[in-house]
Amino acid sequence: MASNVEIKAKVTDIEKLKHLAKEVSGQPGKLIEQEDTFFLCDHGRLKLRKFPNGQGELIFYSRADQSGPKLSNYHITKVTENTDDLIHTLDLAYGIRGVVKKKRYLYLVGQTRVHVDTVDGLGNFMELEVVMKKGQSCEEGQAIAEDLMAKLEIAKAELLTSAYIDMLQRKS
Known part of the structure; x- marks a missing residue:
């Protein structure tokens, strides 16, 4: 499986972060609207990410729920049509855990995807x-993430452990 080292943080000033991300990446962010339907899964997480054009990605991933940089293993399958039918089929088989809707600005910095959500x-x-x-070692990925955190002025106190779906479920 493919892997990445990832972090997630709460943002208080989104416009400032977009400005810093644009400076670090040297390019404007690309707006991507996403609707992630999460399915009940015995281990890891399974979601179907749907885009406004009707296409999507079926994504399985597993990672520890911890603050700071963490290793995530994932597999992505492109879905070019019938995303709603696939969601229905997966719902019948596994059940839906919840849905996360977001607007994401994507900035690319070397081998890192910076998401402002x-x-x-x-x-x-x-x-x-x-x-x-x-x-590449996990430690190298962590060093890259920590360097970008500093450039984007993200404090360790702002780091989060949970996925958006977990936060939404705790809120409701």
Whole structure:
């Protein structure tokens, strides 16, 4: 499976973060609207990410719920049509855990995907996903994430442990 080192943090000033991300990446962020339907799963997390054009991605991932940089293993399958039918089929098989809707600004910095997210019902967040290269150690990924945290002025106190779906479920 592919892997990345990731962090998630609460954001108080989203415009400042977008400005810093644009400076660090050297490019404007790309807006991506996403609707993630999470399914009940015995281990890890399974979601179908749906885009406004009707296409999507079926994503399985597993990672520890801890603050700071953490290793995430994942597998993505592209879905080019019938995303609603696939959601229905997976619901019948596993059941739906919940849905997360967000507007995401994506900035690319080297091997890292910087996400500036506005999540319906939760607020503003930032995620870093350092996409690991073959043979690269988790420690190298953590160092890259921590360097970007400093450049984006993300304090360790702002780091979160949970996925958006977990936060939404605790809130309701």
